[in-house]
Amino acid sequence: MNRYPIENRILVAIDCIIFGFDGEEIKLLVIKRNFEPEKGNWSLMGGFLHHNEDLEDGAERILYDLTGLKNIYVEQIFTAGRIERDPVERTISVVFFALIGIRDQDKEAVNAHNAHWLSLERKPPLIFDHDDMVAKAIEHLRYKAALHPIGFELLPERFTIPKLQKLYEAIYNVQLDRRNFSRKILSTGLLMDTGEKDDQSSTKKATLYRLDQEKYKNKFSSFWHFMPHPGIE
Amino acid sequence: MNRYPIENRILVAIDCIIFGFDGEEIKLLVIKRNFEPEKGNWSLMGGFLHHNEDLEDGAERILYDLTGLKNIYVEQIFTAGRIERDPVERTISVVFFALIGIRDQDKEAVNAHNAHWLSLERKPPLIFDHDDMVAKAIEHLRYKAALHPIGFELLPERFTIPKLQKLYEAIYNVQLDRRNFSRKILSTGLLMDTGEKDDQSSTKKATLYRLDQEKYKNKFSSFWHFMPHPGIE
DNA sequence: AAAAAAATGTGTAAGATTGACACGTTTCCA
DNA sequence: TGGAAACGTGTCAATCTTACACATTTTTTT
Structure with a gap:
């Protein structure tokens, strides 16, 4: 057949x-x-x-x-x-x-x-x-x-926390609090400080981070509860 | 063409x-x-x-x-x-x-x-x-x-909270705390007490609930953060 | 018939997380 | 040189989570 x-x-x-x-x-x-x-x-x-x-x-x-x-x-x-x-x-x-x-x-x-x-x-x-x-x-x-911490795929290798926040605000079409966002992201332990500053930005230079690839791979498959609370319709 | x-x-x-x-x-x-x-x-x-x-x-x-x-x-x-x-x-x-x-x-x-x-x-x-x-x-x-509160689709029209818990334990292959599960589920406001008891169960009869269809439809599209914490692999 | 066992329901307290801010710092620009 | 804009750290009350204790109802055992 x-x-x-x-x-x-x-x-x-x-x-x-x-x-x-x-x-x-x-x-x-x-x-x-x-x-x-x-x-x-x-x-x-x-x-x-x-x-x-x-x-x-x-x-x-x-x-x-x-x-x-x-x-x-x-x-x-x-x-x-x-x-x-x-x-x-x-x-x-x-x-x-x-x-x-x-x-x-x-x-x-x-x-x-x-x-x-x-x-x-x-x-x-x-x-x-x-x-x-x-x-x-x-x-x-x-x-x-x-x-999942998938947002990083949309960013260059080195990025600042404010940029990451802008990304999430664009994805969910919401406004997030700068201070709280920073705390939450840093608490995941996925970001490594490169020691460098972003020379693109206009006023105070933001710190450039990069992904901790090791932790990223490990954490990827597990839930990470990152979502703006009001829901996304 | x-x-x-x-x-x-x-x-x-x-x-x-x-x-x-x-x-x-x-x-x-x-x-x-x-x-x-x-x-x-x-x-x-x-x-x-x-x-x-x-x-x-x-x-x-x-x-x-x-x-x-x-x-x-x-x-x-x-x-x-x-x-x-x-x-x-x-x-x-x-x-x-x-x-x-x-x-x-x-x-x-x-x-x-x-x-x-x-x-x-x-x-x-x-x-x-x-x-x-x-x-x-x-x-x-x-x-x-x-x-999403999708689990209810797998249950009959009237069900008990312990059955609902068993369902979630089967889905995620985890053990959940009875007391905390009950509180979390009830706090969603999706369940309505039918006033009846489950006559199938063996020892103490559990209360039969049914879905509040109105709230269910409204809440369905929004996130509800129900997930066991350790992650699902 | 009383006691033990099993399953359900309610409560509570410590710890962690969140949300809403205050305040200080760095850099650019007028 | 002073102010505006963007960034970074800290605080605190409110809420949520976690880990339990204890009481109740029904079945099973002795």
């Missing part, structure tokens, strides 16, 4: 949602679609799954082809399958997401590929059901960040 | 993981597979997605056909896509899960369909990558139950 006696094989797509953080707000990586339908409109990085590749490999291939980004850890979040979600033909799409710190070398690669970082707050509508995918991805990010 | 110029359409399956709770331990609903390959071995409830149905509808159709269970709320958890996960041909499978209270009428329907409730602790190996799917589903359950 080489095939199931069934006729309804379906086109399987992959779409990638990449979040970045520039120190002020969360950005979404998108691309201008270069084939019909919806040619020229904003789209997530997408493509079709090949017969001989795993889902994650497909996501990484598509990401590299469309943006030049390599070695990105992608994580599957859900599969979109509404019958009419693609007007051309029935297509289900497995959606992946990734968090990256926006670095200069990445910026060049990305721009060379006609991709762009858009502000999550002020982004234009995307094609098909991609806005819905992004909404689900934000929800997923909020879930994960509430339970 | 009615089709994309691509040749690699793929078979899309759906598999359903149904958890139940009998007051002592968590059960998994499985079925003896009645077609090749792996005919006669334990399997999740599965089938192929039809061309004209949404994913959720497919899951509910398959569940009804194989077990007689109706009006079950299913929730997608992930999509399994390893190249060689099905030996017959490349198949990706969208995995759904649902929580149900094991009721007597369901038991009959289920048995009539050759399906069985197996103890999650002592279950035999399942076919293909179904064991992996179950492991992911447990993880998903732990996540959700840590943040």
Whole structure:
């Protein structure tokens, strides 16, 4: 037996949602679609799954082809399958997401590929059901960040506590108390003082920290109860 | 244009993981597979997605056909896509899960369909990558139950606090303090005293509660910080 | 029939955590 | 040079958590 006696094989797509953080707000990586339908409109990085590749490999291939980004850890979040979600033909799409710190070398690669970082707050509508995918991805990010120290993935190797706070404020769209945030984060023991100061910032230089990789790995799988109290709707 | 110029359409399956709770331990609903390959071995409830149905509808159709269970709320958890996960041909499978209270009428329907409730602790190996799917589903359950009052879905309409505690102990595989658990649960305000006692239990009869449906719906989307502290691995 | 055992329900006190602030320090800029 | 802006540390009351003691109800044992 080489095939199931069934006729309804379906086109399987992959779409990638990449979040970045520039120190002020969360950005979404998108691309201008270069084939019909919806040619020229904003789209997530997408493509079709090949017969001989795993889902994650497909996501990484598509990401590299469309943006030049390599070695990105992608994580599957859900599969979109509404019958009419693609007007051309029935297509289900497995959606992946990734968090990256926006670095200069990445910026060049990305721009060379006609991709762009858009502000999550002020982004234009995307094609098909991609806005819905992004909404689900934000929800997923909020879930994960509430339970795991995942926020660091969005920051450069060295970062300040105020930047980290801005990140969490952007994720949950809340205002946090500077003093209490600092205390809570430091009490996790995940941060190591580099001894250096941030020379980017305008007034008093903030201390640059980096992740204690050892503790980070150990603590990652356990809950860490970091979430703003009022709830995230 | 009615089709994309691509040749690699793929078979899309759906598999359903149904958890139940009998007051002592968590059960998994499985079925003896009645077609090749792996005919006669334990399997999740599965089938192929039809061309004209949404994913959720497919899951509910398959569940009804194989077990007689109706009006079950299913929730997608992930999509399994390893190249060689099905030996017959490349198949990706969208995995759904649902929580149900094991009721007597369901038991009959289920048995009539050759399906069985197996103890999650002592279950035999399942076919293909179904064991992996179950492991992911447990993880998903732990996540959700840590943040949302989802546990009630696994209980009958009226239940006692000690039963609820047993459920949480089964989900997280921990021991909880009776007194503290009771206080924490009652403080949520989600439980309403029915005034009745559980006549099933052996020694002192425990009070039967039921969910305050109004508050349940309101509170559902917000975090509720219920999780055992040591972490869940 | 009384005593022991098992399970449930209520209370309490020490310790830890949180939330809301005060106050001092460093750096930039007018 | 003085003030504004951003950062860092400290305090304290209120709340929540943890670890128990003790009383009550029902079943089982002797």
